[in-house]
Amino acid sequence: MKPEVEEIWRWLDAVPDPEIPVISVVDLGIVRDVAWQGETLEVAVTPTYSGCPATTVISLDIETALRDRGVKDLRIRTQISPPWTSEWLSDKGRARLLECGIAPPRAAGGPEHCPRCRSTDVVRVSQFGSTPCKAHWRCKDCLEPFDYFKCI
Amino acid sequence: MERDAAYFEFLCRMGDNALVLGHRVSEWCGMGPVLEEDIALANIALDLIGQTQMWLGLAGEVEGKGRSADDLAMLRDVWDFRNLLLVEQPNGDFGQTMMRQFLFDAWHLAMLRGLEQSSEPRVAEIAAKAVKEITYHVERSADTVIGLGDGTTESHARMQNALDLLWPYVGEMFAADAVDEMMAAEGIAPDLAALRQGYDGEVARVMKAATLSIPESGFAHKGGKSGFQHSEHLGHMLTQMQWLQRAYPGAAW
Incomplete structure (x- = not known):
């Protein structure tokens, strides 16, 4: 029996992002489509950044999770259009990022406040950070550095 | 020249620019002047290598001889590379690396914006993905050129030297040949000459701010x-970049 697509989305929402494991691949907005093509389950995945080294790991993690649930006939399709945007992060994902000390992306181009002490007196250290999707910021009140999820 | 032959050449140009510059920038990994710059350069290199995979992957499909992006990157010799001379120039000091980056980024962004309108949907898709990343790159390379140019006597002198050294490599980006003309006629790529005015304006703005x-x-x-x-530099670069695949063909991990 083929599991329902809604059920599969729930399974995928339990697959953590390998570099930011506090959010799922669904929270990240990179799972673009889940559909049965006859007897084959097709999952469309879009990369966040074109060179993100986590992309192949993510595809492997999705495949492993679905096979563990008994999906035998599976195809993962890489879809680059429309290009991924940080607007596709779920509200749940944004809240989880903040809880874990990563400032979520904002259209204004910078973090709303320090994820630790909530001070708005923050400064950018570098446009780039520990992964392609993050930049490096610092709080001028509690003096702690923190990651900011870039807005693209 | 046939359309598909020119199309393949064009895709190799886009892919090789990203590949060669990506490799050059990655040479800084572990050697950046400060940790933040080291990480930034590695991130930029990563974006460029990711874009390379898309361009050369498509090039291999268009060619139809079963060559993958990896085959094209690792198993062609220097005379089969189609990158601009600018991107193969050595890193020099950090300022020279950033000057090369800005001069290329400004052209790359204008080119990719044109390619977003390509009559080939696959080209438009890759460009739409890459344009977001390159917009971010040029913001930083322009800021760094300004910061160092309008900096100390020493940093100013080094940036002026870098500009003097690299400026003669700018013209090639806009000089259309038969491949470029066919791409423009087919609506696959923008007319290169039409990009020049916007580029000159942007470079003039940044260089003025950088004094x-x-x-x-x-x-x-x-x-x-x-x-x-x-230039002789590309061959030297390839001996390092391709060494592993040449010594151990098909090696994977």
């Missing part, structure tokens, strides 16, 4: 994108 003088000579070194005559 640097753009050389007056319009002399342009050519021969990179046609593969006619690369």
